[in-house]
Amino acid sequence: MTTPAYPDPIGINTETGQWGSDDGSSAWHRAPHLKGELRLALEDRQNAAHDQGNIATIEPAAILLPKDPSDVGAMVTFCHQWGIQIAPRGAGHTSFGQSLVSGVLIDMRPLNRILAADERFVEAEGGAPLGDIVAAGLVHDVRVRTGVPSILRLTIGGVLSVGGISTLRDQGGLVDAVEELDVVTGTGKTLTCSLHENVELFHAVLGGLGQFGIITRVRLAMVPVPPLVRSYTFRYEHQDLRDALNDQRILSDHPGIDETLIRWAQQESGPPIAELGVGIYYHPQTPPNEQELFQALSRAPIRTADMTYWERAESVDKRYIGYEAQGWSRTTKVWADNFLPDRSSTAPITDSSKVFEELVRKVLEELTERDWSSTSPVLLFRKHRGTFQRRSFRLPDAALGEHVCLFDISSDSFGKTIDESYVPELMARNRRWYEQARQAGGTLYPIGATQFDASDWEHHYGSEYFAELKRLKAKYDPGNVLTPGPGIFS
Structure with missing residues (x-):
């Protein structure tokens, strides 16, 4: 970003919404004293007008780079007083403008201690x-x-x-x-x-x-x-989806397993191949007992690797640094992210679990060349539903299954030439997938590009809790100035 040479004091004309030096108008109000920096240059504001998705464009009127938390409090107080919308932003890792704002954008990254x-x-x-x-x-x-x-x-x-x-x-x-x-x-x-x-x-x-x-x-x-991680990779052909899902269920219920993730990736020809990744943390003197851990699975791993915990933690991040060097950050990303309920490995097969498998299968069969790229895998995270305790983080009802799965379709335009139909077609598809997930008891993970209106948000939170959230919004943000992007209370 460039640093503009604006004279002090800086303020806003609340009638025009323009920031700058005193214009002599009674509608001009001086910004609060800040230890950090308030940036108004057009280049800075244009650079901040997109999130990772590059679908929505909203240019902020000003960008605050706070030096300490008191800057955040001072600017929010000012925005509340004059009815100016304000939103915090970190890495901007959403794909439908969730953190964008036409008022003041707070770049939180300087508060990184x-x-x-x-x-x-x-x-x-x-x-x-x-x-x-x-x-x-x-x-x-x-x-x-x-x-x-x-x-x-x-x-x-x-x-x-x-x-x-x-x-x-x-x-x-x-x-x-x-x-x-x-x-x-x-x-x-x-x-x-x-x-x-x-x-x-x-x-x-x-x-x-x-x-x-x-x-x-x-x-x-x-x-x-423990200092070490042993990773295993299991491979499944397209027709072996049931084996992949069931093996992940078994591993997710085993106390000796730490991590699981299914990843589907595009092949040069034919349908996508699934790889189930497994991670086990261990000390050098007590390596994993693979025979005991994997005896109930449908197959043996095709790859095994040892690494430190830090090497495991940074492996995906390092991959995306390479993608960004090839222009990934500038691509259009139409992500679809939904939570789905599923049974544990020991629970009986039910109509609900059959719906889960069929939904995953249908989505995979719908994917086309417009979805796949080297940077856009399809992922299935699996977690124990009972370990989630925070009310605003909405998940499928625990009665629908002991497991909850995040089904992540990270479609992007990397390496493709796209036309004006790309975004609306994929967003319509995302909405259809959400409706299917919702019918199966699923919920939205709101980082992607799925259009939601007020009735959707009320259904997302449930009528009773949504009424509670509206009460809390009126209590803690009575001016409705915080983070307008999701449109929950607009």
Whole structure:
């Protein structure tokens, strides 16, 4: 970004929405004193007008780079006073403009300090990258209890606003590792919240899509982690989908397994091939007992590799750094992300579990050349439903199955020439897939490009909890200035 040479003081004309020096109008109001930087240059604002999806375009009027959390509080107070929309943004890893705003965009990445770390917890500012948190824990031979998503450049506050999913089978979402937060509410007030203090705000903010406050500090629970990971890869032809799903069920129910993930990838010819990845954390003196772990599976692994925990953690991130060097960040991404309920490996086969398998099969058969690229795999994460505890992170009802699966179709235009029909056609398809998931008891993971209106959001949260969220919105963001992108309360 470039730094504009604007004279001090800077403010906004609330009638025109224009930021700049005093224009002599009674509608001009001076911005609060800031320790950080307020950027107004057109180039900066244009660069911030897109998220990772490059579908939506909303140019902010101003960009705040805070030096410390007090800058966030001061600017939110100002925006609340004058009815200016404001939104925090970390890595912008959504694909339908969820973090975009026409008012003030707060780039949270300067608030990236690790504040404290030991064998019990890591405490960090809201803009800290996940990779820094992982590294801070490893100094003490611990990891985040729930694991973290695989792209380590994502900011902790941004991930917590949507939920956060790792490949760990039995530890809930990243929001479930949070012990304490500092949150700047929509009036600019900073509140500390936890399961013992400001509890309703704690639950509302975690997975709350930025609607109730901006996370400026987080404390995460840590657990001991062995230094090594042994990874295994199992391969399944297209016709072996049932084996792939059932093997993942078995492994997800085994206490000796740490991570599972199914990944489908495009082939040069023929249907996609599935690879089930498995990770086991271990100490050198106690390597995994593969015969016992895999005896119930349909096949043996085709690959095995040993690495450190850090090498495992950064492997996906390193891959995407390479993609970005080839222009991946500029591609159009029409992601579809839905949670689906499923049974455990020991539960009887039911109509619900049959629907799950059939839905996965139908989606895979619908995929075309417009979906596949070297950067757009299809992923299936599998977690134990009972390990999720945060109310705003919406998942299928536990009565529908002991497992919950995130089905992620990360379609993008990498290496393709696309026309104007690409986005609307894929978004219509995303909506159809969501409807199918919803009929099966599924829910949306709101990082992708699925069009939602007010009635969809009410169904997403359930009428009773949605009424509670509207009450909390009126309490903590009475001016409705925070994070308008999702359109939940508009």
